[in-house]
Every structure is written in structure tokens, then in C-alpha cells.
Amino acid sequence: MRRNAWLILVGGGLLIGACGLLRPFxxxxxxxxxxxxxxxxxxxxxxxxxxxxxxxxxNGQRIDYSGGTNFGGMMGGTPSCASxxxxxxxxxxxxxxxxxxxxxxxxxxxxxxEGEEHSDQGxxxxxxxHAAYDLDAFRQAVVEGQxxxxxxxxxxMPRWDLGDEDLEDLFIYLQSLP
Numbered sequence: 001m002r003r004n005a006w007l008i009l010v011g012g013g014l015l016i017g018a019c020g021l022l023r024p025f026x027x028x029x030x031x032x033x034x035x036x037x038x039x040x041x042x043x044x045x046x047x048x049x050x051x052x053x054x055x056x057x058x059n060g061q062r063i064d065y066s067g068g069t070n071f072g073g074m075m076g077g078t079p080s081c082a083s084x085x086x087x088x089x090x091x092x093x094x095x096x097x098x099x100x101x102x103x104x105x106x107x108x109x110x111x112x113x114e115g116e117e118h119s120d121q122g123x124x125x126x127x128x129x130h131a132a133y134d135l136d137a138f139r140q141a142v143v144e145g146q147x148x149x150x151x152x153x154x155x156x157m158p159r160w161d162l163g164d165e166d167l168e169d170l171f172i173y174l175q176s177l178p
Contacts, residue, residue: 067158
């Protein structure tokens with residue numbers, strides 16, 4: 001009996017340790033994970049930043065959505081852009097609710113005025129895949145679930161019911177990300 005208990009204890013410890021190795025070391029921190037900073041316990045510089053981190057606007061209204069992954073899960077959490085795209089908007093491969101996702105980098109480069117130099121700073125592997133996003137293309141992606149070229153976005157991406165002001169504020173916030 002004592003030997004069986006010891007084997008179960010050691011086997012359980014090895015299993016828990018092995019599960020920890022399944023999480024990539026560079027994966028973004030999410031709710032319930034060590035190192036995650038709770039966006040609800042901080043103030044935000046803009047309405048767009050608050051929408052990005054909380055899924056609610058500065059009036060306290062939750063932004064409704066349809067589709068996407070099975071958000072909430074056991075914890076009943078409220079999804080936000082940061083849930084998939086990370087604290088810095090760079091996205092990446094991560095696991096949410098036992099589903100592996102590859103969220104794209106959604107930082108929006110401010111359009112270059114004629115005669116200005118274009119910098120590749122902040123360029124990502126996703127930059128060349130689709131046309132640049134202006135506010136209308138951003139609306140098409142976030143609200144309708146389509147890239148500017150009409151190609152559908154991943155089924156993981158929710159379709160957000162954002163009003164014009166909230167959508168523009170979120171767009172401006174994404175432009176501010178380095």
C-alpha cells in the first residue's frame with residue numbers, strides 16, 4: 001500500500017512537471033498565469049486602450065461579439081483583444097482553452113505621408129500577407145471578419161459589435177503601439 005501511494009505521488013509530480021514543459025517559454029501571460037497584470041486594476045490613458053485590454057469602453061459598456069473561440073470557459077472571463085493578441089499587440093502562437101491559436105500582429109502602422117521615409121521598425125511576419133489597414137479596412141476586419149482583400153479572417157477571431165467612436169478609438173490605440 002505504501003509503495004503504491006509513493007508511485008502515485010511521484011507519477012503525479014512527473015505529470016505535472018511535464019505539463020509545464022508544454023507551455024512555450026515565450027508564450028504571453030494570460031489570466032490566471034503567474035506574471036499576468038490584471039487590466040481591470042489599472043487606469044487607461046484612452047478609451048481605445050481600455051477596449052483593447054478589457055472588452056469594455058470608458059462608459060462601462062461591454063463590447064458585444066459573436067463567433068470566435070469558446071471564450072469564457074470555466075472562469076467565465078470577458079474576452080478582449082489582449083486575450084489573443086497579447087499585451088503588446090504582437091500576437092503569436094498561444095494556447096487558450098486547450099486550443100492552439102496563431103494570433104496575428106495587429107499593430108497598425110501609421111500611413112507614411114508623401115515625401116517621408118518609411119521605416120521597417122516594428123515590421124512583422126504578418127505585414128506582407130495582406131494590404132495595409134486604414135479605418136475602413138479595420139472596420140471590415142473587426143466587425144465583419146474579413147481582410148481588406150475580402151479573404152475571411154480566422155474563425156478564432158470574434159466579430160465585435162463596435163460603434164463608430166469605439167472603433168476609431170481602438171484603431172488609434174493600435175496605431176500608437178510600437
